[in-house]
Amino acid sequence: MRDDLTAALLTWYDGHARDLPWRVPPGSGRRPDPYRVWLSEIMLQQTTVAAVRAYFLRFTEIWPTVTDLAAAEDTEVMGAWAGLGYYARARNLLKCARVVASEHGGRFPDTEAGLLTLPGIGPYTAAAIAAIAFDRPAVVVDGNVERVMARLRRIETPLPAAKAPIRAAMAELTPDRRPGDYAQAVMDLGATICTPKSPGCMLCPWRDACAARLAGVAETLPVKAPKKAKPxxxxxxxxxxxxxxxxxxxxxxxxxxxxxxxxxxxxxxxxxxxxxxxxxxxxxxxxxxxxxxxxxxxxxxxxxxxxxxxxxxxxxxxxxxxxxxxxxxxxxxxxxxxxxxx
Incomplete structure (x- = not known):
């Protein structure tokens, strides 16, 4: 069952992967550039793909490598980041680039543990870079993955308490072969088919195995705790x-x-x-x-x-x-x- 689900999703991904400027298309035979993977993951924190695309293209045009970014002036980088929000990310971006350039010879560590030692890289980002850039079987869970797994396994515990069983579900299905493509496939599935409202269940490669669809409750999951009013x-x-x-x-x-x-x-x-x-x-x-x-x-x-x-x-x-x-x-x-x- 596990292998069948993974194989079905990867087959779907091979034909439906999103065209993103930081991504290497499946089947291309090329390895992703860890710098571009890292930069995209930092930019995508709390931000949409649509908002990030132009910033990513501008950054990689001005600073095509991590050593180029490490040598940049702080004010220039902060100015180029303006409008993207969550400005601590930009400060950590520079700190991380300079550590990679000065302490790692311009090469990112290729394991989750190594990546976690870098400024601004937390558990999710380390797992995403390890999987996507280095094809490590890391468990990658973002908002799209939470939604897909909550529905596939019909996890009705409200978030954030549901995070543990959702992560366990993702870990169970993460393969040793093509783990980076698998992580991106689940993200793409959540972004394009298993959407928050009106999911396209009949187009989903996991429709027959999805417990929430079979129960008729897919659109209600994941359950989220009520938001507190903002002051x-x-x-x-x-x-x-x-x-x-x-x-x-x-x-x-x-x-x-x-x-x-x-x-x-x-x-x-x-x-x-x-x-x-x-x-x-x-x-x-x-x-x-x-x-x-x-x-x-x-x-x-x-x-x-x-x-x-x-x-x-x-x-x-x-x-x-x-x-x-x-x-x-x-x-x-x-x-x-x-x-x-x-």
Whole structure:
């Protein structure tokens, strides 16, 4: 039964694998580049394939190898990452690239244990790289895999308690031969057929073995615990411009948007304390809103036409595309209100 299921899925994958820029097509005879596998896995954390594709292509065009990335300037990499979110990933990306370049001769370790010693690589990412890049029989479980396994085995325990039996189900079916293709096949099955809503069960290579489909409960699985309501934080954002330059500062390395170039702000809390970065007649432009993983943020945007010398940050030319999304929204608000360009 195990071998039959694995064989059926791999046959399906050979004909239906997604065309992704970081992937080596099945049957091509080529081995995946560990650098491209690692880069894609870091980018895909908490982010969709559609959002990652353009960033991946840009990164690999500018920095085609891990040693190229390791030699890059922090600000250049953080700017290229802007808009992709979860900025700690970008900081760890650089740390990891530099460790691989300096301590491993530019070659990634080829085992889960070795990969886990690198900055920014946790259990899932280590398993994914080991399986996909090095064809190790590692157990790879992402959101798509959770959904497929919960349905195949009809695991009705709510997440996150269901993670253990889901992992056990994936481990049971992971083959010694082509484990990397198998991991990607389960991911593709979840992304294209075993979707959260309206799964295409009649197209699925595992339809006859799927316990949830046979019971008529496929769309209800996996069961998820109710989400907690996200709190709302507020803050003040300060926009000041002199000619073609804007008042900018680099955010602290630790914390949200760490290390990113940004407009000055106050603290983000229920009752933020004003923190103007310069003496000026600040006036209100409006609000920008953004949602992070654990809270909603509302920033009141204040602008000044003739600010005094700044007490923090410095005036510099600005490429808005290098700003985190919430700050790009503020820049767009000012552009719309006043017709000012970049």
């Amino acid at each position: 709302t934080r507020r803050g003040l954002l300060y926009l000041a411009r002199r000619g073609d330059t804007w008042l900018l500062e680099q955010r602290p390395d630790e914390g949200l948007l760490g290390g990113m170039l940004a407009f000055p702000t106050s603290d983000w809390s229920e009752a933020p304390t004003p923190a103007p970065p310069a003496l000026a007649d600040w006036y209100e432009l409006g609000e920008v809103r953004h949602t992070f993983t654990h809270f909603h943020l509302i920033l009141t945007v204040l602008a000044a036409d003739r600010p005094g010398p700044p007490s923090r940050g410095a005036f510099a030319p600005l490429d808005p595309s290098t700003l985190p999304t919430v700050f790009r929204k503020a820049h767009a608000l000012m552009t719309k209100r006043h017709g000012t360009g970049d």
